[in-house]
Amino acid sequence: MSFLDSLISGISLGSVYAIIALGYTMVYGIAKMLNFAHGDVIMVGAYICFFAVTRFNLPPLVGILVAVLLCTVLGITIEKLAYAPLRSAPSLAVLITAIGVSYFLQNAALLLWSPNPKVFPNFFILHGADGAEQTGLELGSLRISYVTLVTIVVCVVIMLVLTFFINNGKLGKAMRAVSEDKDAARLMGINVNTTISVTFAIGSGLAAIAGVLYMSAYPTLVPTTGSMPGIKAFTAAVFGGIGSIPGAFLGGLLLGVIEIFAKAYISTQLSDAVVFAVLIVVLLVKPSGLLGKVVREKV
């Protein structure tokens, strides 16, 4: 792979991480918890889309929409059943519950869909005038697949829409208020529980989109599919500064690029180690992450 090839696939992988990292970072910002089950929502989204398209013969776009809708409902349900009752519990209890939810989702998937890998179809194929399949563009020696292109565009669009929504939307502002001070937000008339539900809904809907994009690039679908991108995206969120939306974007992109470059120029086996080594160095130098704010603990 040339340098440019690596850079583009790094940005594309990083875009997927960024979309997942948004879910971690938004939920952390508002509910002050690490939702370790977030990665598994990616997997559920991918399965739903897979079955919608291959078994129910729905068009890919409809399949994605169904996955987004069901994952949104799943996210809200997880929050209501598992996390909301623990709202004033110690954060360690919440963390362990989140890990429990993660195992629950993986094992439910194992039971429902078996451990046999499914091959995720490539939706991003165009048919030329002669009927030949095209999976990407050729620009001289450079080849960019449609999956890569779509992934990057989708990530940028999500970033722009979300940033606008958080900065200017009524609900977006309510989310910022809740993330700063829940009781003060209540005194404004904001329903904190609803706001938290909406945050989970958005994060989980995005996870479904990320699941489909990830599967389109790495098409082996098994019940543990979500954990690796989940952990990487969590790393990306911490890297960029957990709680910060631009941080998730930046952290995701950097992580993807570093991973691909480490694969291309250092070693395929060591790429993950390199990724985490970079994280550790960044956190040693700047514990709040690249764009993170220094958090003052309230007493």
Place this chain on the structure above:
Amino acid sequence: MAELLKVDDINVYYGAIHAIKGVSFHVDEGEIVTLIGANGAGKSTTLQTVSGLLRSKTGSITFDGQSIGGVPAHRLVERGLAQVPEGRRVFLQMTVEENLEMGAYTQPKANTPGSLERVYVQFPRLKERRRQIAGTLSGGEQQMLAMGRALMSKPKLLMLDEPSMGLAPILVEQIFQIIRDLHKAGTTILLVEQNAQMALSVANRAYVLETGKITLSGTGEELIHSDEVRKAYLGG
């Protein structure tokens, strides 16, 4: 005058700590009523129970003719109850104007410009700093912002929790002048203070709270001249 708020025999607990022990009081429309007492007496707990952030195990709270015990805090704002919490609690990472907009969260959007204008007339300082992040304001300015934010919901009852806390004397003067102005303009106010001197001087009526119980009540004038209050809260 019509009774706007009636608190009857509330008992509030933090786990095993019995913080409020059978407190009853009322606020009539158009009054300034103050609740004074030392640190830890239970003033904030009382206000938070009225505003719905905390629950009473017993008794009843009636606001504007309706029972509000058990109604969650966020549903009380639209009914005309606003609380300026202790320590101001403005949204430090939002701009001044965004903070004010949050105060109007339950209001129709069309009312916001008019409400902003009213608040800016009352607090010209906030208008100058409308685009500034609230975290960069001084303590006095943050207190004004917290009050302006509460007024954005056009409350029937404004509850203030120690608005003078941590402010220089000149700013305390200024805040109390604003309280008088708001009262003159027709706002009913329930004021919690440790600064008994200032609070009693603006209040129509006052209650003294001691370790979770009301031990004295009367007009502001009466309590300023009461020996007990002078000894305990006014430095002799």
